[in-house]
Amino acid sequence: MAGKAVPNFVASRDAFAFANDWPSQPDLVFNLPLLGKLAGKVKIGDASNGLCGGMVSTVRDFYEAGIPVPADPQPAAGTPFYRYIVRRLFDSFDIPGGVVKYYTWMNTPEADQFLGARARHGIAWRTINEEWPQVRDDIDAGHPCPLGLVTVRSINPRDLGRCHQVLAYAYDLEWPTLTIRVYDPNTDPAAADDCSLSLDLSHPSETSPVIHNLGIPFPVRGFFRTRYDAADPSKVVPPPPPTR
Numbered sequence: 553m554a555g556k557a558v559p560n561f562v563a564s565r566d567a568f569a570f571a572n573d574w575p576s577q578p579d580l581v582f583n584l585p586l587l588g589k590l591a592g593k594v595k596i597g598d599a600s601n602g603l604c605g606g607m608v609s610t611v612r613d614f615y616e617a618g619i620p621v622p623a624d625p626q627p628a629a630g631t632p633f634y635r636y637i638v639r640r641l642f643d644s645f646d647i648p649g650g651v652v653k654y655y656t657w658m659n660t661p662e663a664d665q666f667l668g669a670r671a672r673h674g675i676a677w678r679t680i681n682e683e684w685p686q687v688r689d690d691i692d693a694g695h696p697c698p699l700g701l702v703t704v705r706s707i708n709p710r711d712l713g714r715c716h717q718v719l720a721y722a723y724d725l726e727w728p729t730l731t732i733r734v735y736d737p738n739t740d741p742a743a744a745d746d747c748s749l750s751l752d753l754s755h756p757s758e759t760s761p762v763i764h765n766l767g768i769p770f771p772v773r774g775f776f777r778t779r780y781d782a783a784d785p786s787k788v789v790p791p792p793p794p795t796r
Contacts, residue, residue, distance in 0.1 A: 557722035563735040563744040570626040572737035605717040606641030607737040613785045646779040657702040662759040675774035676760035683776040703770035728754035738767030
């Protein structure tokens with residue numbers, strides 16, 4: 553068996569102590585000046601749809617910075633920590649390229665399709681041959697790797713919200729079965745260390761279902777490595793108590 557894990561990363565310790573279950577509230581609220589004197593509040597998004605990408609990026613930020621994730625309860629809207637998670641959510645979308653990639657994969661068949669001698673690679677081939685090597689390289693280099701999970705086949709852009717993001721931090725490969733251990737924001741923190749994705753790597757041109765135990769009600773059709781640009785989380789960490 554071949555395997556590797558990000559050094560000293562434990563999901564139940566190094567991720568959030570709360571799940572991705574937020575009240576119905578705007579992701580962002582800001583004042584928009586109108587006509588010079590009037591001002592209107594603009595509200596963007598709804599946190600009850602989830603902040604998984606922000607939570608995943610924030611957990612990696614803290615790990616890379618060598619700072620423990622605050623053990624505080626879920627932050628309230630408008631607090632610095634909440635705003636940080638929301639900012640990282642929008643960063644994780646990698647607009648426009650990241651959104652286009654989700655949508656393209658949503659419209660990609662499971663298995664390869666052939667038109668004469670020309671093949672259109674399916675979602676299994678792309679996951680196994682293009683994305684998995686990048687995920688492996690990140691973990692081998694000691695970095696947790698954010699993954700975009702494609703859960704639906706649809707031409708409806710509104711279904712983008714059914715996709716999901718997790719953080720890969722370890723893998724085991726007992727050919728042909730690959731198992732990737734992940735931090736899943738939707739899973740109860742008490743079970744955080746038990747989350748995984750697994751798939752058969754031996755037939756990439758055919759349908760290769762991804763088996764998972766994540767806190768989502770959908771199958772996982774495929775996954776890809778999402779773009780990650782580091783951010784500094786130190787400003788949202790409460791200062792240490794004064795020493796006597």
